[in-house]
Amino acid sequence: MPDADIVYSDVKFKRSKDAGREVTSSPDVSTTYSDVKFSSPSTQQHNQRPAAEPSPQNKQRRGAVTLERVLLLIATLLLAAALAALAAVSLENRGTKINLEKLQRDLTNLTETQKKMNELNKLNVNPPRCPEPTPSRTSGHTCGRDWEHHGGKCYHFTKTNLTWNDSRERCTLLGGHLVMIESQEEQRYLVNKVKELMTTDEDKFWIGLTDAETENTWKWVDGSSLSPHLEFWLHNEPDNWTGQNVEGEDCVRLGEKGATTRNLRYWTDKSCTVPHKSICEKSLEKCTCF
Ligand SMILES: [Ca+2]
Ligand SMILES: [Ca+2]
Structure with a gap:
C-alpha cells in the first residue's frame, strides 16, 4: 500500500423535479467527485473525529451497570465465603462424629471391664469354704x-x-x-x-x-x-x-x-x-x- 493519503471528500447529488415527479438521483445531474486519497493509519487516527461525549443518561446508565457489577462481585465473594465456612463446619462435624463413635466404643469396653471386675469382686467377697479336714489338710491350712x-x-x-x-x-x-x-x-x-x-x-x-x-x-x-x-x-x-x-x-x-x-x-x-x-x-x- 502506498503511503499516499486517502481523503474522502463530500459527494453531492443534485435533485431535480420533472413534471411533478421527483427524481431521486441522476448521474447526469452535476455529480462531482473530488480527489480521493488514502491516508496512513496514523493519519487516520489523527483525522478521526473525537468520540462524542456521552450523554448524562448514558453516564447514569454506565454508573448503574458498574454498581450492579460491584454488588454482584460482593455477593459472589460472600457466597464463596459462606460455602467455605459450610465446608469447614461439615468437616468439623465429621471429626466430632468420629470422636463420638470412638468414645462410645471406649465406654462400651469400660462397661464390660467394670462388669468383669464386679464379678471378680463378688468372688473375692465370698471365697469358697475350706473343705473338711483330711490327711492332706489341717484346720486353717491347705x-x-x-x-x-x-x-x-x-x-x-x-x-x-x-x-x-x-x-x-x-x-x-x-x-x-x-x-x-x-x-x-x-x-x-x-x-x-x-x-x-x-x-x-x-x-x-x-x-x-x-x-x-x-x-x-x-x-x-x-x-x-x-x-x-x-x-x-x-x-x-x-x-x-x-x-x-x-x-x-x-x-x-x-x-x-x-x-x-x-x-x-x-x-x-x-x-x-x-x-x-x-x-x-x-x-x-x-x-x-x-
Ligand atoms: Ca549308684
Ligand atoms: Ca556322684
Whole structure:
C-alpha cells in the first residue's frame, strides 16, 4: 500500500423535479467527485473525529451497570465465603462424629471391664469354704490339689518321668522344690508312699540331693549339706557308677518295691540324665475358713 493519503471528500447529488415527479438521483445531474486519497493509519487516527461525549443518561446508565457489577462481585465473594465456612463446619462435624463413635466404643469396653471386675469382686467377697479336714489338710491350712499333707509339709508325687534338672524345675513351677529329707520319720513316710506308687523295680523317684558340684560332697537343693546322721543309702551306694554315663552318678533317687519300714536305706545315686518321677515338697498354705 502506498503511503499516499486517502481523503474522502463530500459527494453531492443534485435533485431535480420533472413534471411533478421527483427524481431521486441522476448521474447526469452535476455529480462531482473530488480527489480521493488514502491516508496512513496514523493519519487516520489523527483525522478521526473525537468520540462524542456521552450523554448524562448514558453516564447514569454506565454508573448503574458498574454498581450492579460491584454488588454482584460482593455477593459472589460472600457466597464463596459462606460455602467455605459450610465446608469447614461439615468437616468439623465429621471429626466430632468420629470422636463420638470412638468414645462410645471406649465406654462400651469400660462397661464390660467394670462388669468383669464386679464379678471378680463378688468372688473375692465370698471365697469358697475350706473343705473338711483330711490327711492332706489341717484346720486353717491347705496343701492344695494334688498335694498330700504329712508332718506339717506338703508332698506332690509326679507321674511324669523327667531328668533330675527338669524335675527340679517342675517342682519350682509348682511352688515347691525337690524334697529334702530331714528326719527318719519323713524318710519312713516317703518310703511307704513310693512303695505303693512304684509299678516296676526301676520306677523310682528323684529327691533333692546331688553331688554335681563336687564329687561325693552331697548337698540338698537349698545348698545345705547332707547330715551324716540322716543318710539313707542303699547297700554299696553311692558308687558313682560310670557304666551308663561316663560322668558318673550325681543325683539321688528313692524307691524300692519290696521296701520294709525296718530298713529305710533306699537311696541310690544315678546319672542325672535318666528320666524318673520325682517328689516335690512345699510348706502349708494359709486358708481362710468360714
Ligand atoms: Ca556322684
Ligand atoms: Ca549308684
